[in-house]
Amino acid sequence: xxxxxxxxxxxxxxxxxxxxxxxxxxxxxxxxxxxxxxxxxxxxxxxxxxxxxxxxxxxxxxxxxxxxxxxxxxxxxxxxxxxxxxxxxxxxxxxxxxxxxxxxxxxxxxxxxxxxxxxxxxxxxxxxxxxxxxxxxxxxxxxxxxxxxxxxxxxxxxxxxxxxxxxxxxxxxxxxxxxxxxxxxxxxxxxxxxxxxxxxxxxxxxxxxxxxxxxxxxxxxxxxxxxxxxxxxxxxxxxxxxxxxxxxxxxxxxxxxxxxxxxxxxxxxxxxxxxxxxxxxxxxxxxxxxxxxxxxxxxxxxxxxxxxxxxxxxxxxxxxxxxxxxxxxxxxxxxxxxxxxxxxxxxxxxxxxxxxxxxxxxxxxxxxxxxxxxxxxxxxxxxxxxxxxxxxxxxxxxxxxxxxxxxxxxxxxxxxxxxxxxxxxxxxxxxxxxxxxxxxxxxxxxxxxxxxxxxxxxxxxxxxxxxxxxxxxxxxxxxxxxxxxxxxxxxxxxxxxxxxxxxxxxxxxxxxxxxxxxxxxxxxxxxxxxxxxxxxxxxxxxxxxxxxxxxxxxxxxxxxxxxxxxxxxxxxxxxxxxxxxxxxxxxxxxxxxxxxxxxxxxxxxxxxxxxxxxxxxxxxxxxxxxxxxxxxxxxxxxxxxxxxxxxxxxxxxxxxxxxxxxxxxxxxxxxxxxxxxxxxxxxxxxxxxxxxxxxxxxxxxxxxxxxxxxxxxxxxxxxxxxxxxxxxxxxxxxxxxxxxxxxxxxxxxxxxxxxxxxxxxxxxxxxxxxxxxxxxxxxxxx
Amino acid sequence: xxxxxxxxxxxxxxxxxxxxxxxxxxxxxxxxxxxxxxxxxxxxxxxxxxxxxxxxxx
Numbered sequence: 121x122x123x124x125x126x127x128x129x130x131x132x133x134x135x136x137x138x139x140x141x142x143x144x145x146x147x148x149x150x151x152x153x154x155x156x157x158x159x160x161x162x163x164x165x166x167x168x169x170x171x172x173x174x175x176x177x178x179x180x181x182x183x184x185x186x187x188x189x190x191x192x193x194x195x196x197x198x199x200x201x202x203x204x205x206x207x208x209x210x211x212x213x214x215x216x217x218x219x220x221x222x223x224x225x226x227x228x229x230x231x232x233x234x235x236x237x238x239x240x241x242x243x244x245x246x247x248x249x250x251x252x253x254x255x256x257x258x259x260x261x262x263x264x265x266x267x268x269x270x271x272x273x274x275x276x277x278x279x280x281x282x283x284x285x286x287x288x289x290x291x292x293x294x295x296x297x298x299x300x301x302x303x304x305x306x307x308x309x310x311x312x313x314x315x316x317x318x319x320x321x322x323x324x325x326x327x328x329x330x331x332x333x334x335x336x337x338x339x340x341x342x343x344x345x346x347x348x349x350x351x352x353x354x355x356x357x358x359x360x361x362x363x364x365x366x367x368x369x370x371x372x373x374x375x376x377x378x379x380x381x382x383x384x385x386x387x388x389x390x391x392x393x394x395x396x397x398x399x400x401x402x403x404x405x406x407x408x409x410x411x412x413x414x415x416x417x418x419x420x421x422x423x424x425x426x427x428x429x430x431x432x433x434x435x436x437x438x439x440x441x442x443x444x445x446x447x448x449x450x451x452x453x454x455x456x457x458x459x460x461x462x463x464x465x466x467x468x469x470x471x472x473x474x475x476x477x478x479x480x481x482x483x484x485x486x487x488x489x490x491x492x493x494x495x496x497x498x499x500x501x502x503x504x505x506x507x508x509x510x511x512x513x514x515x516x517x518x519x520x521x522x523x524x525x526x527x528x529x530x531x532x533x534x535x536x537x538x539x540x541x542x543x544x545x546x547x548x549x550x551x552x553x554x555x556x557x558x559x560x561x562x563x564x565x566x567x568x569x570x571x572x573x574x575x576x577x578x579x580x581x582x583x584x585x586x587x588x589x590x591x592x593x594x595x596x597x598x599x600x601x602x603x604x605x606x607x608x609x610x611x612x613x614x615x616x617x618x619x620x621x622x623x624x625x626x627x628x629x630x631x632x633x634x635x636x637x638x639x640x641x642x643x644x645x646x647x648x649x650x651x652x653x654x655x656x657x658x659x660x661x662x663x664x665x666x667x668x669x670x671x672x673x674x675x676x677x678x679x680x681x682x683x684x685x686x687x688x689x690x691x692x693x694x695x696x697x698x699x700x701x702x703x704x705x706x707x708x709x710x711x712x713x714x715x716x717x718x719x720x721x722x723x724x725x726x727x728x729x730x731x732x733x734x735x736x737x738x739x740x741x742x743x744x745x746x747x748x749x750x751x752x753x754x755x756x757x758x759x760x761x762x763x764x765x766x767x768x769x770x771x772x773x774x775x776x777x778x779x780x781x782x783x784x785x786x787x788x789x790x791x792x793x794x795x796x797x798x799x800x801x802x803x804x805x806x807x808x809x810x811x812x813x814x815x816x817x818x819x820x821x822x823x824x825x826x827x828x829x830x831x832x833x834x835x836x837x838x839x840x841x842x843x844x845x846x847x848x849x850x851x852x853x854x855x856x857x858x859x860x861x862x863x864x865x866x867x868x869x870x871x872x873x874x875x876x877x878x879x880x881x882x883x884x885x886x887x888x889x890x891x892x893x894x895x896x897x898x899x900x901x902x
Numbered sequence: 903x904x905x906x907x908x909x910x911x912x913x914x915x916x917x918x919x920x921x922x923x924x925x926x927x928x929x930x931x932x933x934x935x936x937x938x939x940x941x942x943x944x945x946x947x948x949x950x951x952x953x954x955x956x957x958x959x960x
Contacts, residue, residue, distance in 0.1 A: 377942075505939060511912035539917035540940050542925060546933035564926035574925070591937065807940045808913055 130428035131437065132187040132827050135393040136180055137406065140168045140212055141199040142398045146233050147270040150301060152329045152410045159413055165398045167204065172400040173212050175422040177219035183427035184224035185764065187826065190712030192220060193227040196250070197395075197406075202236040206244055213248040222763040225712050229253065229296055233267070234282030235275055242291045251296035254283055256318075258300060258311030265303055283318050290645050297322030304337070304345040308352040316363060321593060323366045325350065326385070329410035330479045332469035347486035354491065365592070372491055375458040378814040386484070387460040388442040388817045394430055396422060402430045411468035442817040447475045455488045457817070506809045509888035517809070517888060521895035523842045524744055525801055530752035533804040534579070537776040540807060541578050544587035545604070551594035552601040559605030562619045566608065570615030577611040580634035580700075581755055581778035582707040588774045589707070602647075603633075609650055610635050613674060616654040623650045625661055626706070635674065636688040637704050638681075640666050659684070687718070692728045695735050695750035701727065702755040702778065711770040711780040716758040726783065731756065733786025734793055741847040742794055749797055752777050756793075767792060771799035791847055798840040811835060811889030820878040823871035831884045835893070838875040842896055845869045849902070873900055913939065 142164045144151070168176075184192050194216055196209075204212065213228065220226045230245070234254040245252060257263045260276040267275050286295035298320040300311065315323055327346055330336035338345055354369055371381040381387025384405070395403040400422040408416040420430055430436060438445045446461045453459070461467060462478025469476050478484060509517040516529055549560035567574045577583065586603050593600035602624040610632040612619040623630055628643040630650065642663035651658040656669040666684035671677045679686050691698035701724070702708050709715040719727065739746045755778040762768045768782035769792035779796035781789060805811075812831045819828035822837060829837070848865035855861050876897040879885060885893060916936055920928055 505942070506913060511914045513914075535921055536914065536917045539921040540936060542928065543920050543933040543936040543940075546925065546928045546930055547937050550930045550933075564924070567925040588941070808917075 130826070131390075131392065131431045132189055133183060133392045133394055133427050133431050133436075134189050134191060135193045135195070136176070137195045137197045137393065137395040138168065138173075138176060138212075139164075139198060139395065139397045139406075140173075140196050140201050140209075141203045142166055143203060144198060144200040144233070145203060145235055145269070146200070146267060146275055148266045148268070150266045150303075150328055152407060160397075160409070160417070161199075167208065168212070168396075168398040168400075170211060170215070172396075172398070172422065173215050174219075175400060176396050177215050179422050179427050180216075181219045181223045184220065186428065189224050190770070191227065192224045193229060194220070196228070196230040200233055200236070201230050202232050202241065206238075206240050209241070210244055210248075213244070213250065217248055221714060222760065225714055227251070231255065231299065232282075233275065233279065235278040237282035237285055239285065242285055242294060245294050246291060250294065252286060252294050253296040253299055253324075254279065254286070254320075255299045255301075256280075256283070256315065257303065258306055259314035262303065262306035262311050262314070265306065266301070280318070283320075287319065295321055297324060299324045299326060301326050301328050302346060302349060303328065304339065304349045308349045309356055312353045312356055316360070320364055323364055325353065325366060325368050327463070327466070327480055327483075329407060329463075329465060331411055331466060332476060332479050333412075334410070335479055344483045344486040346480060346483035347490065350483075350487055351490055354494070358494070369491070372458055372488060375460075375816070376488075376492055378457075378816075380814070380816050381458075381460065385463050386458060388457060389460075390442065391464070392431075394427070394436070404435060405464065407463060407465040408468075410465050411474075412470075415465075415468070447477055450477050453477075453485070455485055458488045459484045507886040507888055509809055509891060512809060517805075517892060518895050520801060520805055521892040522899040523798075523846060523896070524899075525748040526744075527747045527751035530748045530801070533801065534752060534777065536808055537584070537804055538575065538579055541584045541587060544584060544591060545578070545607075548587055548590045548594065548601050549604060551591075552604070556601065556622070557604075558621050559602070559608045559623075562608040562621060563604065563611060566611045566615055566617060566619075570611070570617060573615035573617075574611045576614055577607060577634055579754065579777075580610075580705075581772075581775035582702070582705045582710075583607055583633055584776065585707040585710050585772065585774045586633075605650070606630070606632055609652055612652045613657075618653050620649065620651045622647050623659075624648075628663075630659060631704060631706060633705055633707075634689060634700070636686060638666060638668060638684055638686055640664070640684040690724065692724075692731050692756075694731045694756075695738075695746075695753075697750070699731065699753060700755040701731075702757045708757045708775075708778075708780075710772045710775065711757060711759060712772075713759040713768050713770050713780060713782065715780065716760045716782075719758060723783070727758065730783065730786050730789050734789040737787055737790035738794060741790065741850040742843065743850075745794070745843065745846075748801075749793070752801070753793070753797055754778060756781060758783065769793075769796050771796040771803070773803055776800055776804050791844060794843050794847060795840045798843045799836055802836055802839045806832075809888050810886050811892050812884045812886060815882075815884045818882055818884050820875070820882060822875045822878065823867075831879070831882060834875055834879055835889070838872055838879060838893070839896065841868050841872040841875070842899060845872050845900060846902075869900055873897060876900075 142161050143166055180192060216228065217226065228248060228250040230250055231253045256279050257267055263276045264274045269275060285291055298315055300315060302325055328336065357366060367383055368385060371383045371386050375381050375387045381389050384391045391405065393405050395406045397403055402418045402420040402422065402425060403416040404418060406416055418430060418433055443451060450456050450461045462480055462484050464474060466478040466480055467474045467476045513532060516532065519525060519529055549557060563574065590600040590603065605621040605623045608619065609621055609623060613635060625644050625646060625648045627645055628640050630638045638659055640661055640663055644662045646662060648659055648661035659666040664683055667682045668679050668686055670679035675688060687704060689704060690701045692701045703718045738749055757778060757780040759768055759770060759780045759782040761782045767784050767788050770780035777800055779793055781792050812835060815831055818831055820834045821828050822834055824837065845865060845868040848861055848868055852861040852865045876893050879893045920936065
């Protein structure tokens with residue numbers, strides 16, 4: 121079976137750590153940058169200059185474009201990145217956003233000690249959408265053990281002040297989480313309680329860097345002190361109802377079920393990360409600095425080498441190979457799929473490099489075995505998951521698999537999706553403080569009195585996107601569920617009902633999902649009170665009162681607005697009716713390409729022509745699926761154009777029946793809509809039925825990508841290409857033999873058939889998946 | 903079928919029940935189970951969706 125990681129191949133790299141400042145205002149004695157084996161920081165420039173930033177941005181954008189990466193993460197790191205100062209920081213962020221965002225969705229993050237975090241910095245990060253992680257080792261005693269200023273003074277008060285800023289409503293969304301380095305001399309419960317108290321959206325517990333050459337500190341007589349420490353935290357965290365995600369525990373729980381670890385600390389996920397130092401040199405993951413002087417060096421520079429050249433290095437490629445890249449001892453270990461050999465840097469021994477288990481091997485094994493025993497007694501997921509397709513309506517699996525999804529099949533999936541959204545709302549509401557449930561109470565009442573209005577609102581694809589986010593933030597962000605009030609308000613408007621709700625405003629905008637947005641004159645962020653009555657609303661906010669009144673149907677008449685303006689969601693002609701052109705909902709920006717801002721009138725008119733033409737093309741080229749598209753597709757989200765003119769489309773996993781598309785001609789748009797709608801259909805089916813077993817170590821080679829892909833990705837791609845194959849077959853039937861449509865049909869048919877073969881040979885498909893792919897493959901030859 | 907009383911129903915039956923029940927009467931434990939089941943492999947999954955190389959071949 122093909123796997124990734126063969127030396128000499130260029131692998132996509134999606135994560136970049138930029139050392140924008142090489143010095144730090146703290147003098148933590150456990151820091152791998154300054155206190156461990158590698159001392160290369162001494163010879164580096166203090167600051168990454170503008171020329172280097174521009175070169176980095178260029179290399180990343182070029183690589184993202186070449187590999188068509190939908191998402192790229194850039195982490196600003198140091199040293200301490202805040203030492204840059206706000207002006208230099210703005211320049212760095214502007215260059216990265218300007219160059220990379222048009223090519224790929226750019227996640228900007230920063231890891232900081234938090235000491236210099238200020239309101240001007242937070243405003244800057246809000247402007248550039250930078251999420252900030254803070255390093256904090258626990259309570260004051262724990263934090264003071266290592267994290268001190270050079271004069272020995274505690275940094276704890278300053279760090280808590282910085283975290284306090286990130287917890288204010290205006291900046292809460294910037295807070296990425298806390299990174300805590302474990303020290304077994306600290307009380308695990310005191311550390312946990314202190315970290316929980318600041319309500320981080322995520323907590324990382326990291327083992328202190330150590331190797332076989334420089335082993336971890338172990339108190340006398342204790343074989344697995346780190347496992348013991350972490351298990352104590354796990355016990356308290358579980359007893360607390362897991363108030364925030366703890367990545368290490370979540371990773372081990374996921375890998376125990378055969379899933380991804382989502383982390384380089386455990387599991388077999390590929391580590392597609394590189395570092396850029398302040399002088400522009402490419403380096404491997406910087407934890408290697410703990411091993412030996414120069415361990416992370418590559419000898420390559422952003423000024424002379426592309427990311428592809430970096431990714432071809434054998435030591436980078438090795439990190440993509442999963443099980444094959446581990447030591448012989450690890451490969452035969454019963455917990456290897458969960459442990460993954462631990463952090464690569466921790467495997468170092470002077471005699472044989474990294475071909476060893478982790479220096480924390482005993483602790484990791486004890487932790488995994490003990491957690492597995494605990495998980496065994498925890499309540500399992502009780503909803504049964506169909507692996508045979510037998511719980512689905514008769515013939516549904518076969519029809520969908522063969523690309524013959526009809527309107528009834530789509531309606532069945534849509535009803536299932538609506539039920540799932542309702543379940544998510546119940547969970548979010550249950551996790552909301554009783555004092556903040558006015559939105560939920562209104563929604564429950566409306567569900568009894570005007571169920572059609574609630575149903576229509578909940579079918580909006582981005583309600584579920586919000587609910588999934590809110591669910592993740594329960595217990596850490598009390599504002600996460602506030603959007604429930606907006607959902608209730610939208611349902612009340614549809615129902616013509618009376619409600620008064622506390623609603624959240626962000627930067628002067630109140631968004632009502634599926635309806636539109638009220639913008640007030642001041643950029644108010646925080647709570648407001650919305651009073652909805654039939655035909656009029658009153659919004660009382662920090663900057664005054666906004667009144668909206670309309671006659672009967674909100675969409676049929678332009679409302680009268682005082683103290684603000686109303687932007688209605690717009691609909692465009694499609695499939696003999698209209699479709700929502702979603703360019704307002706803030707949750708629409710969950711696609712891997714950036715969502716476009718609201719287009720002007722002439723661009724909207726162009727969109728109208730394109731969508732009308734695309735529907736004609738779908739009717740002509742996919743006659744047996746057109747009815748399904750008409751019945752199922754609810755929204756089109758315009759995406760930012762690709763700067764090179766390449767076609768661009770996207771499906772967001774949680775947004776059923778919505779597709780993201782960048783503006784193109786009608787024929788290409790038809791192909792993109794059909795392609796993305798297939799993803800949406802298959803995603804909804806996967807909610808109900810397991811077609812494959814999670815197998816993170818399995819990667820399959822497909823014709824349409826250069827890099828081996830995970831099973832779900834290949835299944836999704838294969839299914840989408842089934843429909844594209846059919847479209848080109850229909851188009852080819854209308855042109856002379858040998859024309860371009862014939863060539864494209866043959867190309868897609870070959871790709872799809874080969875990918876189906878790879879899936880069938882992967883050993884990862886369930887009985888239902890096997891049947892699905894066989895039907896799919898058979899449908900390639902009508 | 904009442905999902906609050908029957909542990910052996912299928913996922914599709916669970917969803918059908920959730921669809922019919924008023925929001926305020928959906929048992930929280932069942933809602934949590936459904937959510938957790940639906941998101942079972944996907945909370946941190948990547949690579950769910952493939953990119954067609956429209957620019958070069960379509």
